[in-house]
Amino acid sequence: MADPTIYDVAEAAGVATSTVSRAFSTPSRVSSRTREHVLAVAAELGYRPNPHARALLSGRNHTVAMVVSDITNPHYFELIRGAEMRARASEYTLVLVNAEESPRIEYDQIQRLVSSVDGFLLAASRLPDENLEQIAAQRPLVLMNRELAGLPSVVLDHVTGCRQIVDHLASLGHRDLVYLAGPRNSWMAATRWSALQAAAEELGLGAQSLGPFTPRVSQGGAAADAALNAGATAIVAHNDLLALGVVQRLTQRSVRVPEDVSVVGFDDIFAADLATPSLTTLGGAHADVGRAAMEILLDSVAPIRSKDAAPQVLLPTELVLRSSTGPVASQVSDGGTARSG
Amino acid sequence: MADPTIYDVAEAAGVATSTVSRAFSTPSRVSSRTREHVLAVAAELGYRPNPHARALLSGRNHTVAMVVSDITNPHYFELIRGAEMRARASEYTLVLVNAEESPRIEYDQIQRLVSSVDGFLLAASRLPDENLEQIAAQRPLVLMNRELAGLPSVVLDHVTGCRQIVDHLASLGHRDLVYLAGPRNSWMAATRWSALQAAAEELGLGAQSLGPFTPRVSQGGAAADAALNAGATAIVAHNDLLALGVVQRLTQRSVRVPEDVSVVGFDDIFAADLATPSLTTLGGAHADVGRAAMEILLDSVAPIRSKDAAPQVLLPTELVLRSSTGPVASQVSDGGTARSG
């Protein structure tokens, strides 16, 4: 009644177990006659190779883990989907791990999985560099939307993207911008801020950063108030979730978007064009990021050829203009008490 | 340089391998002195039990798979999150599988995983009953938002929910409703339609079903046109994604929501209250569905006690009233060329 093993198949087919094994793992090393016979017998018996036994020997599993910092952020959908599709194409299984914005959970989960998966995909990891290096020493690893020298990564080109945003705002007549920052341990948040700052300086705009804010719609209220308090006419929010919350709060406070204040987000999540006003945001081919990262990972996991280079892929972004940004019309003078950036 | 094994630990601790093994798997059968000593030595060596070897013996793996019919549907976020949190609490790993609305992919993926996971969670499975039964014969399985006699399941109570929807529409003065159906192989779609139909009949409303439609925003256009063509004043869409698309198209065609046409969705996804008009929809504690289902699954996976009953849990829904529904004011006579439902 138990599942049939190679022994059962070998016996029924009148061959050695190794032949059965080869028929499945290295078909080229068995005569086609024998192979077909073995496979036929196996099929008849309902034999399926036991993945645990296989993994015990090879140490490999055909399984990779993808860690996302917050699974409820729609931004990750496409990333996950791209990675998942690519994995499936190579018959790899994807284990999904949710870090809930906690570096601690992220680290623990990874360590728990380190000996049961072949590699890791870390999306917007919140872990400090040292941890990443340590993990990379244990298993192949590819970063998504985070860069670290020496480690393979795939990121959307936010430097260029931020430049586009600032260009856009400048051409609308804005003289200043306020960045509502993401989590302190987010590499992306830091990258965006420095890119915005650089672009602003170059174009002669003022720029200040407020926050950090947890990138959720619910945090948008506080973020919007802070921005208003700082006298912002142009707001760049860490991501669309936060931006959406900001717009909501602004509207609630009778501040018109974009007439009084322009708002830009990042990610182009699917709600961005459903909201009113629809959100101007920096998008990109997120699914491609997932796909590319998985590709690199599989390449270093599979023994086809060893890659000692750490490819750092940069994918293009695209500024999606919608209705949350517009020209500066009148001066909003909603200034209040001082507040440091 | 290789990972330390029980042999290394046994040697370093001056005990037998079996003692090391016991110290980890059945601590109660080792004197506390020995146990602590072994654990200390193990920790020092950086020993971690090899999950593959462990799985080879026990056949179990501390891993369960969750299959969703479409991972890009935000509705699943909370479901996944609930399941994932519950799994983590019991130190189980969650493998996420995306079926992309294809029963074929769903089935293949499950069969591929059947010998490497301890059980399955199937969310809104598109598989025919026979397949579900067959899978259930292979591994413990819990259905989410789908019911099948003899199999454990957790579903939101859509019968009551649909009744609430129809009540709501009736009390706004609507005399008819149009249901924009989900996929043909969706149990939920069938359930909703028959519940709507029953409630409508009881309240003396007319009801017709149009479709099926793939539940995506992009399908909303066609769905809206079909509904308009059928002279609808009240539309109940299979889910929020479709409903959002419908509203978008309606607005585009200058049909006012809710003045001319009311629209109701299902799921209460996060975009539902960001859209304009915000969407009236049937919500529920999705995370609880995930949690409850995982709970049942772990119960039947772990050898604590055998459950031969198949619990069928029904969780309450909640009608979230927003701005996409309103009283019937004037008759819309936007009829066009004939179109069959």
Place this chain on the structure above:
DNA sequence: CTGAAAGCGCTAACAA
């Protein structure tokens, strides 16, 4: 309570 030893199902030398 602890140790010795036999596998779990499969793969990978090594021979033939």
Place this chain on the structure above:
DNA sequence: TTGTTAGCGCTTTCAG
């Protein structure tokens, strides 16, 4: 091309 034979790392009788 195929068979023989050790293990992979761990658990689990069975003794002691």
